[in-house]
Amino acid sequence: IWRGGTSRSVPLFRLEPDGSLRVWHPSSNFGRAVTMQGALYVKTREKGLMKMEGDTLSPVRGGEVFQKLAVTDASSMDSGGLIATPSGFFRLDAEGVKPFPTAADAYFAANLLYTMYVFPDGEIAAGTRNGGVVLLNRDGSLDRVLTRASGLTDDYISAIFRDRQGGVWLAGNMGVTYVNPGLTRLDASLGLQGDVKCVARAGGILYAGSTKGLFRMRTSAGQEPRFEPIPGIDTAVTALLPLGDQILAATD
Numbered sequence: 001i002w003r004g005g006t007s008r009s010v011p012l013f014r015l016e017p018d019g020s021l022r023v024w025h026p027s028s029n030f031g032r033a034v035t036m037q038g039a040l041y042v043k044t045r046e047k048g049l050m051k052m053e054g055d056t057l058s059p060v061r062g063g064e065v066f067q068k069l070a071v072t073d074a075s076s077m078d079s080g081g082l083i084a085t086p087s088g089f090f091r092l093d094a095e096g097v098k099p100f101p102t103a104a105d106a107y108f109a110a111n112l113l114y115t116m117y118v119f120p121d122g123e124i125a126a127g128t129r130n131g132g133v134v135l136l137n138r139d140g141s142l143d144r145v146l147t148r149a150s151g152l153t154d155d156y157i158s159a160i161f162r163d164r165q166g167g168v169w170l171a172g173n174m175g176v177t178y179v180n181p182g183l184t185r186l187d188a189s190l191g192l193q194g195d196v197k198c199v200a201r202a203g204g205i206l207y208a209g210s211t212k213g214l215f216r217m218r219t220s221a222g223q224e225p226r227f228e229p230i231p232g233i234d235t236a237v238t239a240l241l242p243l244g245d246q247i248l249a250a251t252d
Helices: 063-067 105-111
Strands: 011-017 021-024 031-038 039-044 048-053 056-059 072-078 080-084 088-093 094-100 113-116 124-128 135-136 142-146 157-161 166-170 175-179 196-202 203-212 213-218 224-231 239-245 245-252
Touching: 031 072, 031 080, 039 135, 063 094, 063 124, 072 113, 080 113, 088 105, 088 113, 105 124, 113 157, 196 245, 203 239, 203 245, 213 239
Parallel strands: 196 239
Antiparallel strands: 011 021, 031 039, 039 048, 048 056, 072 080, 080 088, 088 094, 113 124, 124 135, 135 142, 157 166, 166 175, 196 203, 203 213, 213 224, 239 245
16 A cells, blocks of 8 residues: 655655565655556656555656646556546557657647546547546547546546546546536537437438538537538428439428
8 A cells, every 4th residue: 555645745655564664765856656557656756656565665767748737647557557647648658658649739739637547458548627528449539538528527537547437437526427428418508400310420420410401510629529501501401312422401
């Protein structure tokens, strides 16, 4: 059992099997302690990221980037790890620490990445202080963004937990939200008006026909998708037929 703190006066403790305590004192202070692949890592102001090897804290190759950069969370991923900072991610592998660029880096910088969870299939849930949860594919491409506008109780996410049924629990200042990451709600808050009658995809674009006309979904990296009306169709759309990159709409 490990216990640490970020105050100058708080060392790192390890509770041994015989009930005794082993203590490591920082030169100035310890940052957040995290575990990846069963090993303990801790940030220090002098050397950046350190790994506990036996009873010794050893510098991690490339870990000096964290001398002036906070570590907010970390998780095992593949054979290494994924490390979160307020402005984005880093990967840890056998060669050391390296940046892990994603399609949401600008969003993280603006909304402060705070916590994370890596799912068994490699998808990444990234909780922020101001912008809800960002879901990323394992290569860093954007899946979607969930915020209060999507139904979350809060845009500040302090912890993410996955239960045995695959559901995801998000902790925030205003309570706890349960979400199913496999489902996305697309409604009037995203610009989709009227009662939806049909949907189809053509040319990589999702179209929705409703009692208010035909709508096209637009996506932008780090942002929620939005629907925009197709000019010229202001009556109910009852069916859609993809024709290559085009869409054929049946109206009343």
